Amino acid sequence: MQLRDDQDLLDLMMADMRQADDLYRPTSYWAAYEKSTVPEIRALGLKDFRRRELSTLASAGATDPWLPGGVSFARRVRNWCWEHKNRTGRCATWPISLAKGIDRLLGAALPLDLPWKLTVQQLAELAAEHCRLRGELAGAKPLEDFEPSMAGNPEGVFALAGHPHTMKTLHYYLRYAACCRHVDLEQVHVCVELGCGAGRQIELLRKLYPQMVFIASDIPPQLYVAEQFLSAIFPDSVISYRDTRELGSLDELGPLDAGSIVILPTWKFPLVSALSVDLFWNAASFQEMEPHVVRNYLGIVSPVTDWVFMQELFSGKTRLSDGGATGVVEQVVLQHYVEALSEFELIDMSPAWGPLGLIVEEDVYHDSVWRRRPAGNALSGDQYAQV
Numbered sequence: 001m002q003l004r005d006d007q008d009l010l011d012l013m014m015a016d017m018r019q020a021d022d023l024y025r026p027t028s029y030w031a032a033y034e035k036s037t038v039p040e041i042r043a044l045g046l047k048d049f050r051r052r053e054l055s056t057l058a059s060a061g062a063t064d065p066w067l068p069g070g071v072s073f074a075r076r077v078r079n080w081c082w083e084h085k086n087r088t089g090r091c092a093t094w095p096i097s098l099a100k101g102i103d104r105l106l107g108a109a110l111p112l113d114l115p116w117k118l119t120v121q122q123l124a125e126l127a128a129e130h131c132r133l134r135g136e137l138a139g140a141k142p143l144e145d146f147e148p149s150m151a152g153n154p155e156g157v158f159a160l161a162g163h164p165h166t167m168k169t170l171h172y173y174l175r176y177a178a179c180c181r182h183v184d185l186e187q188v189h190v191c192v193e194l195g196c197g198a199g200r201q202i203e204l205l206r207k208l209y210p211q212m213v214f215i216a217s218d219i220p221p222q223l224y225v226a227e228q229f230l231s232a233i234f235p236d237s238v239i240s241y242r243d244t245r246e247l248g249s250l251d252e253l254g255p256l257d258a259g260s261i262v263i264l265p266t267w268k269f270p271l272v273s274a275l276s277v278d279l280f281w282n283a284a285s286f287q288e289m290e291p292h293v294v295r296n297y298l299g300i301v302s303p304v305t306d307w308v309f310m311q312e313l314f315s316g317k318t319r320l321s322d323g324g325a326t327g328v329v330e331q332v333v334l335q336h337y338v339e340a341l342s343e344f345e346l347i348d349m350s351p352a353w354g355p356l357g358l359i360v361e362e363d364v365y366h367d368s369v370w371r372r373r374p375a376g377n378a379l380s381g382d383q384y385a386q387v
């Protein structure tokens with residue numbers, strides 16, 4: 001299945017964002033990605049976006065690449081092209097296709113075995129079993145209950161328990177399972193995700209918990225991809241940006257049916273403050289903003305939510321001053337979250353697992369679950385210092 005292109009919608013979102021307050025626009029890290037993602041979507045649309053080479057959509061969790069093992073000449077070429085693209089904005093993908101061809105020839109001539117005689121199918125089964133067991137321990141719904149959509153034509157698809165999966169779909173299942181260890185999602189009716197990327201987590205939660213109403217918030221062009229992706233899967237449930245862009249209050253949408261997904265741009269995020277939110281979700285997103293921006297978002301949502309789930313690098317992302325093409329100006333670290341969530345207790349902070357190992361970038365990612373303290377039980381300034 002492919003997504004529908006709607007360039008007018010993308011243009012509308014981009015134009016509206018230009019008028020928004022700086023607090024709701026991309027900061028240093030994502031301003032760099034915007035420069036290549038928008039031209040890419042304008043040039044190629046969303047056809048096959050989940051299998052696209054060198055797409056910055058990958059940074060928003062949107063793609064499902066097949067990363068072959070064995071001879072990995074193509075991976076080195078891909079990394080080189082990626083760095084090159086970040087400097088120039090665009091880059092041809094033919095060197096990667098050529099390198100893949102060379103890999104195939106070398107692989108046919110010199111087949112490499114995986115350690116312990118593993119096969120690719122066994123690795124996929126191992127990953128799935130790991131997910132199943134983590135799900136079971138967490139009291140999550142079984143992996144078999146989740147049938148991921150293949151909209152956008154992902155690469156690296158394998159069959160598990162009768163459903164097509166990718167390592168990425170398993171990744172979103174594990175994140176969900178981490179949240180389930182503490183939060184009873186059957187009791188969640190309103191879930192707000194900020195930095196929803198392509199909407200992949202919402203896809204999973206919406207399929208497993210049809211009673212939930214979702215607020216899907218992000219900056220464009222990611223919000224545009226989320227709208228197109230989620231509309232392809234849940235055509236009758238998505239409330240378009242076209243219907244939210246002029247809202248003065250979310251009440252203007254009328255009573256929301258179970259399963260509704262409201263596409264809300266960041267500059268309308270303050271409207272969330274009038275809601276009663278059960279669960280606020282942010283994954284790999286706050287870490288890529290600046291502290292004052294995170295403080296503002298958490299200042300809006302924390303007074304009205306009962307639970308917060310975050311999966312982040314709590315030691316912070318790479319700084320721009322470290323010399324890379326992308327980076328933050330000032331790192332968002334654990335202390336920023338603790339201060340902004342003074343009315344919450346941090347009830348879990350555990351290393352975050354992907355299907356085949358801990359999730360590691362600059363450092364190990366952590367899953368964190370925060371629960372609102374009983375009224376009048378906020379942390380004092382002295383107590384902060386002890387955290």
Ligand SMILES: C[S@@+](CC[C@H](N)C(=O)[O-])C[C@H]1O[C@@H](n2cnc3c(N)ncnc32)[C@H](O)[C@@H]1O
Nearest residue numbers: 030059060061195196197218219222283284285
């Ligand atoms: C690494 S991606 C993660 C996407 C998604 N949470 C996932 O895991 O698939 C980071 C997300 O944060 C969003 N983001 C970055 N800066 C933002 C900002 N200032 N306000 C809201 N969202 C932002 C990006 O657009 C992107 O979708």
